[in-house]
Amino acid sequence: xxxxxxxxxxxxxxxxxxxxxxxxxxxxxxxxxxxxxxxxxxxxxxxxxxxxxxxxxxxxxxxxxxxxxxxxxxxxxxxxxxxxxxxxxxxxxxxxxxxxxxxxxxxxxxxxxxxxxxxxxxxxxxxxxxxxxxxxxxxxxxxxxxxxxxxxxxxxxxxxxxxxxxxxxxxxxxxxxxxxxxxxxxxxxxxxxxxxxxxxxxxxxxxxxxxxxxxxxxxxxxxxxxxxxxxxxxxxxxxxxxxxxxxxxxxxxxxxxxxxxxxxxxxxxxxxxxxxxxxxxxxxxxxxxxxxxxxxxxxxxxxxxxxxxxxxxxxxxxxxxxxxxxxxxxxxxxxxxxxxxxxxxxxxxxxxxxxxxxxxxxxxxxxxxxxxxxxxxxxxxxxxxxxxxxxxxxxxxxxxxxxxxxxxxxxxxxxxxxxxxxxxxxxxxxxxxxxxxxxxxxxxxxxxxxxxxxxxxx
Amino acid sequence: xxxxxxxxxxxxxxxxxxxxxxxxxxxxxxxxxxxxxxxxxxxxxxxxxxxxxxxxxxxxxxxxxxxxxxxxxxxxxxxxxxxxxxxxxxxxxxxxxxxxxxxxxxxxxxxxxxxxxxxxxxxxxxxxxxxxxxxxxxxxxxxxxxxxxxxxxxxxxxxxxxxxxxxxxxxxxxxxxxxxxxxxxxxxxxxxxxxxxxxxxxxxxxxxxxxxxxxxxxxxxxxxxxxxxxxxxxxxxxxxxxxxxxxxxxxxxxxxxxxxxxxxxxxxxxxxxxxxxxxxxxxxxxxxxxxxxxxxxxxxxxxxxxxxxxxxxxxxxxxxxxxxxxxxxxxxxxxxxxxxxxxxxxxxxxxxxxxxxxxxxxxxxxxxxxxxxxxxxxxxxxxxxxxxxxxxxxxxxxxxxxxxxxxxxxxxxxxxxxxxxxxxxxxxxxxxxxxxxxxxxxxxxxxxxxxxxxxxxx
Numbered sequence: 077x078x079x080x081x082x083x084x085x086x087x088x089x090x091x092x093x094x095x096x097x098x099x100x101x102x103x104x105x106x107x108x109x110x111x112x113x114x115x116x117x118x119x120x121x122x123x124x125x126x127x128x129x130x131x132x133x134x135x136x137x138x139x140x141x142x143x144x145x146x147x148x149x150x151x152x153x154x155x156x157x158x159x160x161x162x163x164x165x166x167x168x169x170x171x172x173x174x175x176x177x178x179x180x181x182x183x184x185x186x187x188x189x190x191x192x193x194x195x196x197x198x199x200x201x202x203x204x205x206x207x208x209x210x211x212x213x214x215x216x217x218x219x220x221x222x223x224x225x226x227x228x229x230x231x232x233x234x235x236x237x238x239x240x241x242x243x244x245x246x247x248x249x250x251x252x253x254x255x256x257x258x259x260x261x262x263x264x265x266x267x268x269x270x271x272x273x274x275x276x277x278x279x280x281x282x283x284x285x286x287x288x289x290x291x292x293x294x295x296x297x298x299x300x301x302x303x304x305x306x307x308x309x310x311x312x313x314x315x316x317x318x319x320x321x322x323x324x325x326x327x328x329x330x331x332x333x334x335x336x337x338x339x340x341x342x343x344x345x346x347x348x349x350x351x352x353x354x355x356x357x358x359x360x361x362x363x364x365x366x367x368x369x370x371x372x373x374x375x376x377x378x379x380x381x382x383x384x385x386x387x388x389x390x391x392x393x394x395x396x397x398x399x400x401x402x403x404x405x406x407x408x409x410x411x412x413x414x415x416x417x418x419x420x421x422x423x424x425x426x427x428x429x430x431x432x433x434x435x436x437x438x439x440x441x442x443x444x445x446x447x448x449x450x451x452x453x454x455x456x457x458x459x460x461x462x463x464x465x466x467x468x469x470x471x472x473x474x475x476x477x478x479x480x481x482x483x484x485x486x487x488x489x490x491x492x493x494x495x496x497x498x499x500x501x502x503x504x505x506x507x508x509x510x511x512x513x514x515x516x517x518x519x520x521x522x523x524x525x526x527x528x529x530x531x532x533x534x
Numbered sequence: 535x536x537x538x539x540x541x542x543x544x545x546x547x548x549x550x551x552x553x554x555x556x557x558x559x560x561x562x563x564x565x566x567x568x569x570x571x572x573x574x575x576x577x578x579x580x581x582x583x584x585x586x587x588x589x590x591x592x593x594x595x596x597x598x599x600x601x602x603x604x605x606x607x608x609x610x611x612x613x614x615x616x617x618x619x620x621x622x623x624x625x626x627x628x629x630x631x632x633x634x635x636x637x638x639x640x641x642x643x644x645x646x647x648x649x650x651x652x653x654x655x656x657x658x659x660x661x662x663x664x665x666x667x668x669x670x671x672x673x674x675x676x677x678x679x680x681x682x683x684x685x686x687x688x689x690x691x692x693x694x695x696x697x698x699x700x701x702x703x704x705x706x707x708x709x710x711x712x713x714x715x716x717x718x719x720x721x722x723x724x725x726x727x728x729x730x731x732x733x734x735x736x737x738x739x740x741x742x743x744x745x746x747x748x749x750x751x752x753x754x755x756x757x758x759x760x761x762x763x764x765x766x767x768x769x770x771x772x773x774x775x776x777x778x779x780x781x782x783x784x785x786x787x788x789x790x791x792x793x794x795x796x797x798x799x800x801x802x803x804x805x806x807x808x809x810x811x812x813x814x815x816x817x818x819x820x821x822x823x824x825x826x827x828x829x830x831x832x833x834x835x836x837x838x839x840x841x842x843x844x845x846x847x848x849x850x851x852x853x854x855x856x857x858x859x860x861x862x863x864x865x866x867x868x869x870x871x872x873x874x875x876x877x878x879x880x881x882x883x884x885x886x887x888x889x890x891x892x893x894x895x896x897x898x899x900x901x902x903x904x905x906x907x908x909x910x911x912x913x914x915x916x917x918x919x920x921x922x923x924x925x926x927x928x929x930x931x932x933x934x935x936x937x938x939x940x941x942x943x944x945x946x947x948x949x950x951x952x953x954x955x956x957x958x959x960x961x962x963x964x965x966x967x968x969x970x971x972x973x974x975x976x977x978x979x980x981x982x983x984x985x986x987x988x989x990x991x992x
Binding site: 278 | 549550553554639641645647654655735736750751754756758774776777778780781783784788879880883890894901902903905906907909910911912913914915916917918920921922926927928938939940941943944945953954955956957958959960961962963964965966967968969971980982991992
């Protein structure tokens with residue numbers, strides 16, 4: 077196998093070459109990809125069966141989790157493979173994120189400026205067991221015009237090899253270079269790839285928190301992703317009980333291991349003997365462990381509706397300070413009383429992972445203060461944190477979720493895979509020099525007249 | 535002085551607090567800043583005089599360049615101080631980059647999603663001697679709603695201290711926190727500040743290449759800036775002589791030490807005995823040193839119009855391979871012949887710093903190939919690379935120039951200092967949970983109806 081620098085350089089050269097390929101050729105490549113994967117279904121599933129055999133041995137030996145084995149599996153679910161193929165067509169049907177003019181000015185007679193969206197360049201996508209991610213990312217890369225290097229887990233070695241053969245075979249029948257999509261599987265390649273900042277423009281880690289954090293720490297290349305999803309719900313003084321129950325239970329229970337699930341519940345202290353015990357009883361009935369600070373705990377102990385709850389003894393316990401910085405990823409909530417909306421905002425800004433946080437309130441003033449004051453990608457009023465998702469936002473697809481503060485934030489759709497370039501074109505007989513512009517004698521000012529955003533010049 | 539972590543934390547808390555401050559208060563803060571600096575003009579110029587005294591001693595001792603001394607000087611030019619004050623009003627008059635809705639969808643009855651632009655958070659701006667940058671960045675930070683930590687050079691110690699007193703005094707009369715703008719001057723603070731990625735969201739280095747490169751290498755915090763400005767002009771086979779001369783001479787001579795000045799000239803080999811000697815004669819007459827590869831050199835030697843030029847012997851010499859990777863920042867051009875537009879594109883993609891590159895051509899096909907194929911922030915047709923500038927693009931101000939491929943690229947205006955957050959609000963009586971959406975029985979689909987982009991909900 078070529079070394080990391082060669083892989084990165086090949087990707088960069090493929091990207092450069094692909095810039096001259098028209099976008100309808102990218103559509104044709106997506107169709108070719110789908111057709112090739114349809115034809116190769118039996119081969120890929122056979123390769124996947126080998127990975128599953130190997131994985132079962134690892135699971136039996138206690139060296140692999142059964143969750144990982146399940147993620148690896150492309151065949152137990154009847155529709156998984158076909159859903160993967162449909163995903164290619166879904167991506168194909170989305171609007172082209174490139175070639176959009178987002179700023180245009182007439183600078184002078186016969187001198188035009190257009191800012192045009194374009195691909196970022198070379199993506200390095202690092203993920204764990206799920207082999208369908210290979211196809212998903214390949215489709216997104218082709219659609220957005222970016223070359224990609226995909227690094228999957230060693231657990232899916234055979235599936236990945238079979239898919240790569242099919243993907244590169246399909247690419248070789250298109251206008252895109254064969255090395256436009258490359259896959260690597262050895263874990264030792266990661267560190268060398270992360271140092272290829274000359275050729276790789278963006279790293280997208282999709283996997284465990286520790287994987288993401290180690291990449292964020294190790295690479296000079298910009299990273300788009302999230303290490304943590306520590307979301308909070310604040311139940312404000314004015315909250316209505318049924319809304320609070322509806323929003324908190326949904327935020328916590330619908331998919332506890334998702335990054336947009338709630339981990340912390342803040343309760344206004346005015347509600348400790350009223351709404352809080354009722355809400356807590358609903359949470360206990362939903363099987364949620366509550367780790368409470370002294371005020372919220374004592375309120376539950378002294379309320380008959382909770383202290384007599386069958387699950388009280390097993391699910392309610394005092395919290396420790398670390399609980400408010402913990403992403404539980406299971407049916408556990410850290411609970412804390414706060415004296416005001418301002419204190420809730422301060423707590424969340426200090427402890428949340430800036431992913432998605434929610435206020436349950438009837439007060440417009442507090443809804444506004446929370447929405448403006450919380451420094452997170454998602455600021456929600458009376459809605460479950462679980463809405464934070466690219467599909468739910470209407471993006472059609474999701475590249476990932478970013479808790480960064482630059483480039484793209486929150487759920488990221490195809491827009492997150494593009495940047496822009498400035499195209500300046502002179503049509504004057506002598507071309508355009510800058511020396512003639514200015515306030516001096518014989519010099520002229522810039523026009524800066526807005527131009528229509530419609531079509532990119534090239 | 536507080537340590538770096540305390541400075542960064544104070545900035546973060548100031549930013550969080552400022553999120554609840556209305557944007558018209560930011561306007562009032564800019565006016566207060568301008569008034570305070572007007573009143574304190576004599577004090578600040580007196581402090582600046584002390585810095586200049588100290589600097590003159592350093593220059594005399596050969597420990598400082600006279601260029602640095604000149605940059606430090608706020609008083610020799612009559613209008614410099616007043617221009618700085620006018621700059622505050624100019625920034626104030628620009629459109630508010632925050633609070634803009636860039637995506638909005640009705641997700642369900644009574645459930646709305648708005649993507650609203652907002653400040654990034656805490657900026658760390660590192661610059662060298664020019665003290666007016668303090669005021670310029672302060673104005674940009676206030677306008678865009680970002681808190682800022684400013685690290686100037688030790689040469690402007692007294693000026694910076696006097697300005698800081700005035701700026702913080704002005705802030706204390708406004709709704710913004712006093713620590714919203716902080717300045718630090720000790721060089722030893724840089725490394726500690728660059729490690730405060732928990733509190734600082736973006737580093738903007740404005741200074742020498744080595745400063746910028748060392749920051750890009752040392753920090754986990756995203757960096758917006760450019761280490762190099764290695765721009766190229768390609769004179770294509772179809773180029774018209776007067777355009778080529780106009781564009782190349784302007785690109786090279788109007789400000790040779792600027793990042794948007796041309797450093798490399800590529801000449802189509804079909805022009806070696808025709809356009810090239812005429813262009814070279816113009817370049818020699820403009821005092822430009824030409825470092826030529828063998829074909830371009832031998833063409834000049836064999837052409838009477840250049841070989842007989844008075845400056846030929848002193849200004850024309852063979853190039854070395856490193857010349858094509860060198861940002862000369864003076865009146866020197868590296869010149870190379872290329873056999874095709876495709877070769878010019880490949881050379882530029884391999885050697886340029888992805889800042890701004892230009893083709894001089896009469897061919898629409900080659901203009902298109904160049905504009906699409908060059909992976910740079912600016913791709914120009916028949917126009918000088920020196921147009922690459924925020925003011926010239928019509929941004930009203932320039933935060934810097936980015937050669938990065940994410941977030942912001944090319945000349946960066948106020949838009950580069952904002953990101954966005956997603957505001958989701960339910961107005962339904964029971965709030966909104968995700969569990970009711972889906973394709974199962976009794977579940978409903980998302981609407982995803984576009985909403986007007988006008989007003990942010992909060």
